[in-house]
Amino acid sequence: MKSIPEGYHTVTPNLTFKDARKALDFYKNAFGAVETFVMPGPGGKGVMHASVKIGNSNVMLGDERPGSGVRSAESLGGSPIAFYLYVENSEAAFKKAVSGGATVVMPMQDAFWGDRIGTVKDPFGLSWTFATHTKELSKDEIAKGAEEAMAQFARK
Numbered sequence: 562m563k564s565i566p567e568g569y570h571t572v573t574p575n576l577t578f579k580d581a582r583k584a585l586d587f588y589k590n591a592f593g594a595v596e597t598f599v600m601p602g603p604g605g606k607g608v609m610h611a612s613v614k615i616g617n618s619n620v621m622l623g624d625e626r627p628g629s630g631v632r633s634a635e636s637l638g639g640s641p642i643a644f645y646l647y648v649e650n651s652e653a654a655f656k657k658a659v660s661g662g663a664t665v666v667m668p669m670q671d672a673f674w675g676d677r678i679g680t681v682k683d684p685f686g687l688s689w690t691f692a693t694h695t696k697e698l699s700k701d702e703i704a705k706g707a708e709e710a711m712a713q714f715a716r717k
Contacts, residue, residue: 568619574644575621577633578685581608584622587684588613591661592646592654594620616648634686643680643688651693655679658689673706674698 565571578584585608588594594613602609607624614620625633634640648654655669663681666688672678675696682688698706 568614570618573619573621574642575623576687577623577625577631579625579633579635581611581622581624584683584685585611585613587662588615588620591658591663591683592689593657616646638686640687643690645690645692647692647694649693651677651679651691654691655681658683658691663689671695673710674703 576584585594585596585599589596592615594615596611596613597619598610598612599608600610601607602624608622610621610623612619612621625631625636627636634642646654652669658681659665663683665679666682667678667680667690669677669679672692675694675698676692677695678690678692680688680690
């Protein structure tokens with residue numbers, strides 16, 4: 562028996578929602594997620610636990626359980642968690658997410674570290690950055706780009 566199940570990595574996000582079924586449907590439609598497991602909640606209501614595959618990564622999710630201290634970003638009014646997804650075509654993934662109901666936070670742009678990125682917020686309050694690595698840069702080139710980016714932020 563493997564200590565880490567087939568298809569999983571060392572760290573697996575486990576997300577909580579007011580309505581995990583709606584989240585499952587959104588991620589399948591907007592991110593191309595593949596539903597791999599769903600365990601209904603008590604009495605067949607809601608989602609106790611589910612798993613989807615987004616690209617080559619598994620993500621677990623379920624309904625919030627406020628009595629147990631498990632609350633969603635929706636209930637908390639936001640989340641300190643953000644996801645960075647490397648995909649083959651960040652432009653296409655970004656457009657699919659937006660057409661599926663995500664809100665643009667940061668439009669597509671070239672990042673100083675060599676990625677083409679854009680960020681959306683999903684309908685459940687979570688932030689997702691789609692990225693495609695487009696340039697191999699040295700540490701010095703990245704440091705110079707970071708310095709230029711920080712100077713631009715300071716001028717705003």
